[in-house]
Amino acid sequence: MAEMEKNNNDDDNSLETLNATAFSENLIIDLILPRLPVKTLVRFKSVSKFWYSAISSPQFAKFHLKFSIHKFIILADYPPIRLLLSYDEHNNLNDSEKLGFSLELCFTKQIHQELHQILQFQPEITPSGVVEFVGTCNGLVCLYFRYFDLVKDKTLASFAVCNPALHEHSEIPNPDGSREELVALAYWFGYVSSVDDYKIVAKFVLFNGDAERETFEFHVFSFKSWGWSRIYDLERVCTTFDRLTREVMVVNDVLYWTPLLTSTDRLRPKRKIVGLNLAYDQVKEFSWMEWLFEYINVDFFVINECLTIICSTLNHYDIWSLKDPNNWGSWEKLFCTSSNQLGSMRIVNVTCTGKFLGRSYLPERFKIIDLSKNINVEPQREVYFPGNLVLLGTGDYVESLISPIGLGKSTKKEDHEV
Structure with a gap:
């Protein structure tokens, strides 16, 4: 009888220990880990299966964003500078930090695949192109790459979304990749909270050899469905504009695209601002304020x-x-x-x-x-x-655990430091 009571007490103590351990781990996951930097959290994934599962979950990645420190990201084409600028509550900028990720390497494989045959027979040709800054959102950086192949007389182009903190990226080809002459000239990247989806909105110009007859198309890429959709209503509304700005603003999941102002704008009373509801791809026009x-x-x-x-x-x-x-x-x-x-x-x-x-x-x-x-x-x-810097762009940046590989299908991963 005494032996049975001892065993029961041992079982009770073991259960209390397990409960206490689980309680402690939950407290650590909920209160401590979200305040740690990404590099530390990546290491902590190896502590246990429970920690790996918790830190890898989308819910934890979103919660971690609430505690991330906002910085400015500065990308320059010449000299090739990739820096972060942090600041304090008194608006003092701190010394710049080097971004430990080569953004250009997001496109290296695609370039080499396309140019392998050219380089094999004409090794004197150096692969080169233009990397353009699209935007940042929740620790993700979106870029657009263009390369004009003089030999084949075609343009190679694609978007890429990378997370510099995780050293991961996903590559997104142009819509209808067979049309090399389709080039994006204006774009936006961000998160649409109402549908829990990341999207790219781009204005593409279709180069057909005749500058006076060039046409444009508007396409939206959804990471959730991993595909492009063409917005014909946006094309009909925008035919009254000569050009649109590269800067696109989004408020409450509505994208506002504004025209470039010229000296003749006073003579154009029908000038409008275009709105696109990113949740439903609905287009709306707003009057230009006199x-x-x-x-x-x-x-x-x-x-x-x-x-x-x-x-x-x-x-x-x-x-x-x-x-x-x-x-x-x-x-x-x-x-x-x-x-x-x-x-x-x-x-x-x-x-x-x-x-x-x-x-x-x-x-x-x-x-x-x-x-x-x-x-x-x-x-x-x-x-x-x-x-003097040839600036590609600047944006708001936070370290995050949101993986571009988890945003959609057909992805690539690089693990490298520069």
Whole structure:
């Protein structure tokens, strides 16, 4: 009898130990691991099957984003710079960090496959092309590669989405890859929360040898279905525009595409802004506000989840915000600031909270500017670069566990450091 009671006590103690261990592991998974950097979490996957399963889950990857530190990513074509800029709560930029991932290698295999025959018989030809910055979202960086083959007289092109922290990437070919003359000239990449899908929206130009008869097409790529779909309604609406900006803004899953302004725009009262609902691929037109013609330059951004316009004159800037996305007439001027606030700097990016990354030349430098504050505030720390940069683009970047390989099918993986 005493032996049975002892065994029961041992069983109870073992059960309590197991429960305590499980409870402790759940606390670690829920409260501690989400605050750790990606490199550490990748190592921790080998601790146990439970940790591997938990850290690899999409739910954990999304939760981890809430604790990730926002930085600016800076990509330059010449010199080939791939850097991250972090900043503190006082808008001081910290020393730049090198991005430990070669973005160009996302396309290396595709280039070599296409050019293998040429290189075999003409080794003096060096594979080269143009890598363009499309955008960033949740730790993913989207790029577009174009290479013109002079021998075969065709253009090779494809998109790629990579996660520099995980050293992984997925390659996305052009729609209808047999048409080499189809080249993307404007694009957007991001996450559509209402349908839990990552998408690429692109305006492609169809080069047919006659510049006056070139046509364009709009296509949307869904990572969930892993395929392109053509948006004919967007093409019909956009026939009134000569050109569209590369910068595309998205608020509440609606994409806003604005026209490039020219000196003749005052004579074009039918100028519109195009809207595309990314959840349903529905197109909507928005009227071009007459008061915008009072300004020399107009730039669209997203600040605090609101569509925002930064308008400049010779001596000041006005910042307008669309307070209600369902009411196009709800534009409201947030504040006005002197041109001296920016000085020689040009705005190249905006944080989600409305702080502007400014860039100046000679010398090449970057600085965070808060236009809503008085110019007499304490100056912020700047970051300098030698020479002048040929900038590909800048974006908001966070380290994340979201794998581009998990976004769709037909993917590739590289594990390399530079």
